[in-house]
Amino acid sequence: MSMPTTPATLDRFLTSAHQALWAAVDDFATQEILPRVDRMESAPQRVDQRIARLLAGRRWFGVTVPETFGGMQAGHVAKTILIHRLARVSGAAAAILQASLIPVAALLYYGNHEQHTTLLPGVADGSVLMSIAVTEPDQGGHIGGMQTAAEWNGSAWVLTGVKAHVGNSHIANLHVVVARTAPAGTRTSKALTAFLVQGDQRGVSLVRHSGKLGLRGFSFGQITFDRVRVLPENVLGEVGQGFDVAQSSSILCGRPNLTAVSLGLHETAVSLTAQYVSNRPRYKGKLADLSVIRERLGRMSARLIMAKILTYHAVDMLDRRLPCDDELIAAKGLGHDLASETGNDAMQLHAAKGLDSDDPIQRIWRDMQTTYAPAGTGEVQRRRLAENLLQEETGENSRTPYSVLHADGIHPPPVAA
Ligand SMILES: Cc1cc2nc3c(=O)[nH]c(=O)nc-3n(C[C@H](O)[C@H](O)[C@H](O)COP(=O)(O)OP(=O)(O)OC[C@H]3O[C@@H](n4cnc5c(N)ncnc54)[C@H](O)[C@@H]3O)c2cc1C
Numbered sequence: 001m002s003m004p005t006t007p008a009t010l011d012r013f014l015t016s017a018h019q020a021l022w023a024a025v026d027d028f029a030t031q032e033i034l035p036r037v038d039r040m041e042s043a044p045q046r047v048d049q050r051i052a053r054l055l056a057g058r059r060w061f062g063v064t065v066p067e068t069f070g071g072m073q074a075g076h077v078a079k080t081i082l083i084h085r086l087a088r089v090s091g092a093a094a095a096i097l098q099a100s101l102i103p104v105a106a107l108l109y110y111g112n113h114e115q116h117t118t119l120l121p122g123v124a125d126g127s128v129l130m131s132i133a134v135t136e137p138d139q140g141g142h143i144g145g146m147q148t149a150a151e152w153n154g155s156a157w158v159l160t161g162v163k164a165h166v167g168n169s170h171i172a173n174l175h176v177v178v179a180r181t182a183p184a185g186t187r188t189s190k191a192l193t194a195f196l197v198q199g200d201q202r203g204v205s206l207v208r209h210s211g212k213l214g215l216r217g218f219s220f221g222q223i224t225f226d227r228v229r230v231l232p233e234n235v236l237g238e239v240g241q242g243f244d245v246a247q248s249s250s251i252l253c254g255r256p257n258l259t260a261v262s263l264g265l266h267e268t269a270v271s272l273t274a275q276y277v278s279n280r281p282r283y284k285g286k287l288a289d290l291s292v293i294r295e296r297l298g299r300m301s302a303r304l305i306m307a308k309i310l311t312y313h314a315v316d317m318l319d320r321r322l323p324c325d326d327e328l329i330a331a332k333g334l335g336h337d338l339a340s341e342t343g344n345d346a347m348q349l350h351a352a353k354g355l356d357s358d359d360p361i362q363r364i365w366r367d368m369q370t371t372y373a374p375a376g377t378g379e380v381q382r383r384r385l386a387e388n389l390l391q392e393e394t395g396e397n398s399r400t401p402y403s404v405l406h407a408d409g410i411h412p413p414p415v416a417a
Pocket of ligand 1: 099131132133134135137139140141142164165166167168220370371373374375376377378379380383
């Protein structure tokens with residue numbers, strides 16, 4: 001019997017189906033993604049169109065979609081395996097997958113039967129590629145400050161505004177757009193509505209993609225909505241439920257997705273550095289022989305073990321339908337922090353070599369910078385954890401994503417046996 005390739009650290013979280021998926025995505029990442037990495041890095045102005053098609057070919061955009069709609073119905077641990085193992089090879093490829101899985105969660109949790117029947121088979125086969133557009137240029141992570149608005153004109157909603165940093169902005173063909181639909185003074189928890197907007201609808205336009213520090217090949221750009229007409233059947237959830245849609249999908253799904261991206265990058269930073277110091281000559285041996293270097297490597301290894309456990313523990317709780325807001329926050333926030341510390345150690349141990357723009361460790365370090373902001377910055381996460389600890393009632397903020405779903409009788413889709 002062949003030994004599983006999965007680490008024993010994660011044994012308690014992984015079934016044999018997870019182990020098979022782990023091996024399949026590793027193989028795919030090596031065969032299909034790795035050969036594209038240099039090209040993506042050397043062309044920061046280019047959005048990679050092909051990776052999404054390759055992922056769609058595996059039906060991985062349907063990892064959480066129920067089998068009745070053609071999906072894998074494989075749950076959050078499986079989704080994490082896909083993102084984590086892709087990120088090990090390419091942060092951009094992992095980002096392309098994760099960014100569309102967030103709005104897929106919104107559709108799963110809040111879509112009605114008609115929307116599920118019409119859209120989920122396309123999600124599963126990759127022909128419907130989704131984005132979620134919540135953030136705005138001036139309001140950033142403050143959802144309640146959003147200015148994009150939709151007005152009812154008697155037969156349709158008319159949507160106008162600008163959304164920023166939208167993951168997969170330039171390749172998605174269906175956007176979940178959250179906009180203000182209530183008069184000024186209405187509480188945020190009742191003032192917003194989520195809409196399904198086709199990418200090619202009149203009034204939808206993209207700002208030209210510009211290169212970013214990291215995740216080259218992935219687009220997270222600006223989309224403008226200029227008097228876009230949205231029919232009532234394309235409201236996602238109820239009118240006034242947009243805050244819950246944004247919060248539950250972005251946070252419940254977005255947090256673990258970004259955690260998985262961090263984890264994959266973290267793992268590669270450790271292995272590249274171990275390899276580098278083991279081969280670089282110093283005195284009569286190698287850099288790795290020096291105790292001061294080993295001390296750093298030891299810390300890197302310990303952080304990686306912690307990040308792995310945090311990540312898989314949180315998503316395993318999600319699959320088991322246990323309340324896990326705090327665990328998701330801790331995994332996202334600490335996962336990024338631990339990876340960043342390791343990334344800095346890795347860069348310093350590569351010293352001047354890490355400054356070469358084509359050195360892989362530099363790509364990993366640059367990609368690591370991108371997981372801080374999305375799905376809640378560190379400050380926002382820590383503030384939420386403190387509120388939960390102090391059990392403070394802070395208006396809309398006290399409705400945690402998990403409790404929102406429970407209160408509404410909505411549960412994460414079941415995992416196939
Ligand atoms: C790779 C990537 C993918 C993304 N994908 C999407 C997507 O698919 N859809 C989408 O809608 N958005 C997306 N975003 C946007 C992301 O959600 C925002 O970057 C995030 O909400 C923070 O907004 P901001 O960057 O404008 O920072 P700001 O909110 O302006 O924050 C600036 C600084 O102030 C701090 N701060 C802000 N508010 C507070 C507070 N209340 N208390 C204490 N400190 C505070 C922040 O922590 C940060 O340090 C993505 C971003 C990135 C980088």
